[in-house]
Amino acid sequence: MQVYLVGGAVRDALLGREIKERDYVVVGATPEQLINQGFQQVGKDFPVFLHPKTKEEYALARTERKQGQGYTGFICDFTPEVTLEQDLIRRDLTVNAIAQAEDGSLVDPFGGQDDIKKRVLRHVSDAFSEDPLRILRVARFAARYHYLGFTIAPETKQLLIAMVKAGELTTLTAERVWLEFEKSLSDGAFSDFLNVLASIGGLSVISAELEKQWNEDTYKTLKARFDYANNHQLHDTALLFSQVTLSLSSQEINSIANTIRLPNEVRDLAINAQTHQAVLASEQPSCDEVFNCFNQLDLWRRPERFKQVLKVLEISLQHPVPCHESLTLAANQAKAVNPQQFIAQGIKGADIKTALEQARLSAISRYFS
Structure with a gap:
């Protein structure tokens, strides 16, 4: 059994940002092994467990196969034979597909470190398009890291546009859309989030009212307001x-x-x-x-x-x-x-x-x- 730190914690450490939470992937283990070690399983059909002391999330390495529409129609395989690379390839962006072993060494099969250096958000594989929620997630990441100079890779932006045109955003529930809005508001970069959505045709799908007023002047106005809010520690979502x-x-x-x-x-x-x-x-x-x-x-x-x-x-x-x-x-x-x-x-x-x-x-x- 091998344990790796994955995702946002590795990415933010490489960017020199504060790490807010840590997620781990476990390779070569079964649910029973983790339960016997005191881990608490979250849900019945999903291989995520809470550490008995830290309560941090440990997920069994898994593969996913799309079945049906939307962002919930996936079948997971989380047998001990699933490799780390098979787990990482199902992730959204290369910068989120880097793992850190217990000895501190990095496993980076898809060039995430290079993309961090280049300040590029790039999808890992064609499986990216199977999950419509990733449209909003990429917009959120692009907004959050805009101040660091990050941009969306041209091929990834074209894929996002194609997904929007195919009607993928319409499969998301209104509650799920608001949750991504709320996360971006918490990041303090909501103007950039809306700007990315507008640039890929997604804002009009989510809200005709918001899209109708959107232009460069609106973006600059809102950016100045959110900068003021950040500088004055005003983080309330409703405000x-x-x-x-x-x-x-x-x-x-x-x-x-x-x-x-x-x-x-x-x-x-x-x-x-x-x-x-x-x-x-x-x-x-x-x-x-x-x-x-x-x-x-x-x-x-x-x-x-x-x-x-x-x-x-x-x-x-x-x-x-x-x-x-x-x-x-x-x-x-x-x-x-x-x-x-x-x-x-x-x-x-x-x-x-x-x-x-x-x-x-x-x-x-x-x-x-």
Whole structure:
């Protein structure tokens, strides 16, 4: 039995990047051998095991044979006779098909080290086209390593274009598409991710609304926003995704939410930021405009919504909104108005709501005319 470190950990070590997780492949072993050593099997039909102490993933070397459509239609063979090279050839990119033995030596049958030096993302074999998820994965890797000068090899880009034209992206579930979007947002390079998808014709398949607004100016604008977010340690997924939808309508955002299955909190923040950006990013909003925003955002029960919208707008402007201090003070004082004080004064029924609104307007009017 031989154990090799594989995939992202080897790639990132060669690039001098921080290693966030380690995955291993085990050659010449059976599931029973690993279970007897205390490993915990993940799932019933997939040869992946968790180490008894580190909980890192150890997968038996395997081959895959395509059966059916989509990214789940594979039959795996993980007998002890499967070699390391047979396992590596099923991987997506050469830079991800390098293994490190326990003595530190590298096994690199497909030229991954050379491609790292050349800053090229190249598919390992023709089997690449059997998995439509790899379209999004390559776009994500190209975005993540764009700052290092990585580009997609011409032959790999042509293969991606052919896969998109063949309708492979349409076999992915909306939830799986969002998961890849979310990973790219976490990488902080979402503008490059969308740019790669646009360049291979994939963005229009995933979202006509996003594709419609995409051009070089949009790319540069979003890149500047994401750079600002990275520099200020703003990594929340909803904050970042809202940058892409600020120029769209609420109807278009809802359409994207249905197509990609946006989580509710991501969709709601995108709509709230789009709806209220004109007022909250204004240099001189009126008292009534600010009050209406506070009401519609339900500042009184959900104050975090208002704070999130301000943060979305800060990223988009690359500085706090012009009236940030006044808006914050007005929000705090208006929210502090307590309806119990009017009840104590003997005010009843609908008159309580009227008194409450007048008091909140009065608090806001100290900062906005």
